[in-house]
Amino acid sequence: AQSVAQPEDQVNVAEGNPLTVKCTYSVSGNPYLFWYVQYPNRGLQFLLKYITGDNLVKGSYGFEAEFNKSQTSFHLKKPSALVSDSALYFCAVRDPFKAAGNKLTFGGGTRVLVKP
Amino acid sequence: DAGVIQSPRHEVTEMGQEVTLRCKPISGHDYLFWYRQTMMRGLELLIYFNNNVPIDDSGMPEDRFSAKMPNASFSTLKIQPSEPRDSAVYFCASSLSRGDYGYTFGSGTRLTVV
Numbered sequence: 001a002q003s004v005a006q007p008e009d010q011v012n013v014a015e016g017n018p019l020t021v022k023c024t025y026s027v028s029g030n031p032y033l034f035w036y037v038q039y040p041n042r043g044l045q046f047l048l049k050y051i052t053g054d055n056l057v058k059g060s061y062g063f064e065a066e067f068n069k070s071q072t073s074f075h076l077k078k079p080s081a082l083v084s085d086s087a088l089y090f091c092a093v094r095d096p097f098k099a100a101g102n103k104l105t106f107g108g109g110t111r112v113l114v115k116p
Numbered sequence: 117d118a119g120v121i122q123s124p125r126h127e128v129t130e131m132g133q134e135v136t137l138r139c140k141p142i143s144g145h146d147y148l149f150w151y152r153q154t155m156m157r158g159l160e161l162l163i164y165f166n167n168n169v170p171i172d173d174s175g176m177p178e179d180r181f182s183a184k185m186p187n188a189s190f191s192t193l194k195i196q197p198s199e200p201r202d203s204a205v206y207f208c209a210s211s212l213s214r215g216d217y218g219y220t221f222g223s224g225t226r227l228t229v230v
């Protein structure tokens with residue numbers, strides 16, 4: 001079965017400092033990996049995805065994520081955090097070779113608080 | 117494209133009343149998902165449809181919850197009778213059957229049962 005873990009419930013970072021949100025996954029094959037962000041009182045918004053190719057993927061709002069197959073990780077990063085990056089972040093995985101329909105498995109979410 | 121449209125945005129109802137939440141997916145998407153989000157339980161998948169057919173409803177909490185998708189452009193989630201513990205934000209999301217395609221979420225319906 002596919003699963004995702006986000007080990008940190010909350011990450012606190014000062015504005016201008018690097019931001020990292022951790023995600024590890026478990027699938028039997030090569031994964032499709034996604035990051036979503038949820039701002040207050042909003043739905044989840046797509047940030048970026050890894051399907052194949054370059055392990056470093058770039059997404060919206062200056063975010064990037066690195067796929068590491070040996071560590072089964074897909075950590076989200078931003079070199080310089082902004083106060084406006086304060087939100088809830090979700091990692092999600094799909095095993096494309098499993099007959100699970102189109103279902104993504106989401107992590108529990110990590111709340112990011114960027115302080116001025 | 118207007119995205120996934122949910123209505124109403126907010127719903128306040130009394131315990132025991134019937135509540136109907138509505139969702140219009142993105143045109144051409146063949147998957148539709150209903151999620152519930154609470155502080156205690158996080159994001160929970162309730163049910164999902166493929167080509168208007170329910171595929172997995174194992175996340176529906178109990179018989180008080182039901183969902184339908186009468187056509188490709190409309191789905192409802194009904195709670196009857198509602199209870200205070202049903203208070204949550206309910207999200208609808210749609211997607212394509214392509215494995216590399218993510219979900220598009222609606223803005224959600226915040227349900228409060230008093």
